[in-house]
Amino acid sequence: MALANKTAAAPSTNWKETLLPDEASLHAEHQLAFEEISKIKDAKYGKGRQLHRKGLLGLHGRFEVLSGLPDYARFGLFAAPATYDAWIRLSNGGMDRAADRKPDIRGFSMKILGLKGPGALGSGDTNCQDFLMIQRAAFGFATSKDFVDFVHSAALGPLSLFKYLFSKFGFLGGFRKLGQIAKALKIPFTGFATEKFYTATPFACGPYAARMRMLPATSTDVNANAQENWSSDFLAHLSKGDLQFEVQLQFYVDEASTPIEDATNEWPEAVAPFITVAVLTVPTQNPDSTEGSQLAADIEAAAFDPWNAFMEHRPLGEVMRARKVVYYQSQLGRKG
C-alpha cells in the first residue's frame, strides 16, 4: 500500500522481534572485528571509544517528563510527570579524532539519572536510562553485519574498504555504494543546538514500541562557521541562555510502515506522528570551570549504551541486539 495514501494509525502492541538463526555467533564475531579496530585506533590516539571517539562536550541537563501524556506513552520513564538530572555527551561519530569540519554522523547522548527499576539486561535494577541519538531518522545499514563489515574494512584502510565493497556489491555496485555513503555524509549539519536528533532504532515503551527524536526548541540562529568547532558553536548558543529541546516519541503501528528489524526505514510521520513527551533543558554552564571540567571527564569515562535502560524501554531489533554485545566490549576495552 502506498504510504502517501496513509493517514495516522493507532499505536499497536502487535510488534514482534525476529531473531536471526545464528545471531549469537554473528554478534560474537563483531566483537572480534571491533577488538581489531581498537588495536589500530588506540595505538594512534590512546584508549577510547571504538566509534564516536571524539567527545566534543560533556554537560549537565534537566529532563522533564510532561504531564497529560496519552495512555500508550505512560510507561517506564514516561509513566508519570517528573524532573530528573541528566548527563549529555556530544560527539563526532567516527573512529578517528578527525577535524570537526569533516562530514560525519554526530552523536547526542543522554543519560537520565536518579532512577531505579528493572533493567533491560534482565540482571537487576538500572539506575539510569540512556538515549543515544544521531542526526539521521534512519540507520544507514539494514543489519549489524553490513555496518560492522563496512566499519571494520574502513579501519583497515582504503584498500580493504574497496575490496570489501567490490566483493559485496560488484565493481559498479561498489562505486555506487561509496557514492551513496559519501552523499549521505555530505547532508549539511548546522550544529548540535540547531539540528534534529533521532534514536533511528526502536525500543519498547511498555507493551508498545517507539522511536525518539529531539527537536531544537529554542535555538534557531545558525552560525555559518559552526563546522570549524562544534563545541564552541554549542557554547555560543548556550551563552545566550538555557537551551531547551523537545523530546518526542513516535509509535509502532504495523510491520509494513514501522518495521522493527530493518533500521534503514524511516518511520513515516504521516502514519506514526510524533508526540512531545518531555523537555530537555541544558542550563547555561561553564565547562571550563573546575566543576565543569570534572563533569566532562566523568561523562567521557561513562558508558552511554542503549541497554542502560528500563526493561520497559528494552532496545528492539537486530541492530539493537548487536549493540548489546559490541558496546559492552568497547566499554571494557577503554577501561583497562
Ligand code: HEM
Ligand atoms: C550494529 C550497529 C552499531 C554498532 C556496531 C555500533 C557501535 C558503537 C560503538 C562500539 C560505540 C562506542 C561505545 C563506547 O565505547 O561507549 C558506539 C557509540 C555510539 N553509537 Fe553506535 N553502533 C551501532 C549503531 C548505532 C545506531 C543505530 C545509533 C543511532 C542512534 C548509534 C549511535 C551511537 C552514539 C550516539 C554513540 C556515542 C555514545 C557516547 O556518547 O558515548 N549507534 N557505537
